[in-house]
Amino acid sequence: MSNSKTITLSVNGRIRSLDVPSHRTLLEALRDSGHVDIKRGCEKGDCGACAVLVDEVAIDSCLTLAWMCEGKEITTVSGLGDVENPHPLQTSFKQLGAAQCGFCTPGMVVAARSLLNDNPDPSDDEIRYALSGNLCRCTGYTKILDAVKHAALVMREEGAGQ
Ligand code: FES
Ligand code: FES
Numbered sequence: 001m002s003n004s005k006t007i008t009l010s011v012n013g014r015i016r017s018l019d020v021p022s023h024r025t026l027l028e029a030l031r032d033s034g035h036v037d038i039k040r041g042c043e044k045g046d047c048g049a050c051a052v053l054v055d056e057v058a059i060d061s062c063l064t065l066a067w068m069c070e071g072k073e074i075t076t077v078s079g080l081g082d083v084e085n086p087h088p089l090q091t092s093f094k095q096l097g098a099a100q101c102g103f104c105t106p107g108m109v110v111a112a113r114s115l116l117n118d119n120p121d122p123s124d125d126e127i128r129y130a131l132s133g134n135l136c137r138c139t140g141y142t143k144i145l146d147a148v149k150h151a152a153l154v155m156r157e158e159g160a161g162q
Pocket of ligand 1: 041
């Protein structure tokens with residue numbers, strides 16, 4: 001008897017059907033289907049490199065079994081924006097020098113997006129707490145904090161202008 005299951009989910013707005021063994025993580029299933037913008041780090045929930053939004057909330061995809069995401073809406077860092085039409089977080093990370101090795105940054109941006117979904121005007125401590133599950137071995141985090149604050153401001157101003 002096969003222990004595989006076909007699941008249907010939305011990834012960055014596209015409906016995907018994936019054949020997944022019951023033990024396959026969402027990280028493995030998505031990377032195996034081409035979504036390599038999701039980074040594979042520790043694979044045990046320590047680094048946050050693998051973060052994606054599931055129904056707009058950031059989770060570690062290495063700790064989530066793919067079959068649990070049947071019918072869910074998944075957003076990766078590429079789903080937030082692209083070079084032609086970047087998300088304010090992506091623009092701020094670039095402009096303020098917060099994007100460094102490209103390994104930790106996707107998860108940082110996804111975690112920040114999850115925070116700003118709930119809290120459009122977070123304090124420094126709230127940003128630090130929201131990103132506390134995202135590790136970078138190289139930086140002091142100051143530029144990342146500045147980039148999230150700046151993006152939050154831009155998003156509030158954009159919202160106020162609508
Ligand atoms: S790879 Fe998922 S938390 Fe590190
Ligand atoms: S800049 Fe990404 S791990 Fe240090």
